Amino acid sequence: MKKLFFTSIFIIGTFFTIQAQEIADNALGLRLGGANGVGAEISYQRKVGTDNNRLEFDLGWRNDSHFDLVKTTALYQWVWNIEGGFNWYAGAGAGLGIVDDNHDHHPENHGHDDGEFLYVAGNVGIEYSFDIPLQVFADLRPEIGFSDYEVIDDFVPDFAIGVRYQF
Numbered sequence: 001m002k003k004l005f006f007t008s009i010f011i012i013g014t015f016f017t018i019q020a021q022e023i024a025d026n027a028l029g030l031r032l033g034g035a036n037g038v039g040a041e042i043s044y045q046r047k048v049g050t051d052n053n054r055l056e057f058d059l060g061w062r063n064d065s066h067f068d069l070v071k072t073t074a075l076y077q078w079v080w081n082i083e084g085g086f087n088w089y090a091g092a093g094a095g096l097g098i099v100d101d102n103h104d105h106h107p108e109n110h111g112h113d114d115g116e117f118l119y120v121a122g123n124v125g126i127e128y129s130f131d132i133p134l135q136v137f138a139d140l141r142p143e144i145g146f147s148d149y150e151v152i153d154d155f156v157p158d159f160a161i162g163v164r165y166q167f
Contacts, residue, residue: 023054023079024167025047026045026167027044027164027165027166030043030164031162033060040060040061041073041160042060043056043057045057052080052087054077055076056074058073060073068099069100071095071096071119072095072096074095075091075092075141077123078091085128086127087126088125089124090122092120094119094120094121095118095119096117096118097117099114118147119143119146121142122141122142123139129166134163135163136161137163138160138162139160140160142155142157142158143155143158
C-alpha cells in the first residue's frame, strides 16, 4: 500500500512540474522527405485554440522521368513539451493528389495511370524551437494511398526533416 501511495505522489508531482511550452501561432517552412512520391513540401502550421494543438498543411510536388505528382496533406497535431525548446507531437489527417505518368505512351506501361488519389496519414515527430523564431524537426508520416496507380496505392512510411520560420 505504501508503494502505491508513493508511486501516486511521484506521478502527480511529475505531472505538475512539467513545464508547458507555448507553440508558435504560425510556422512556415520546408519539409524534406523521401519515400515514393514527394521529396520537398512547403509546410504551414497554425495553432488551434489555447491548447498546444495545431493544424499542419503541406503542399508537395515531384517532377521526374517516371511521373509528375502534386499532393496536399492536412493534419491535426497534438504537441507535448519534453524540455526547454524540445517538443514531440502526434497527429492524424488525410490528403489528396494528382499523378501524371510519364510512361503513358509506352506499350509496356502496365498498371500505371494518370489521375487523382486520396490517402490517410498519421504523424509523429520531434521538434526544437530556438530562441530566435526558427524551428527544426524530424518526423515520420506513414501514408496509405487509395488509387489505381501502383506507387501511390501502398503503405508509404515517409520520413522527413525540415525547418520552419515561426511567427
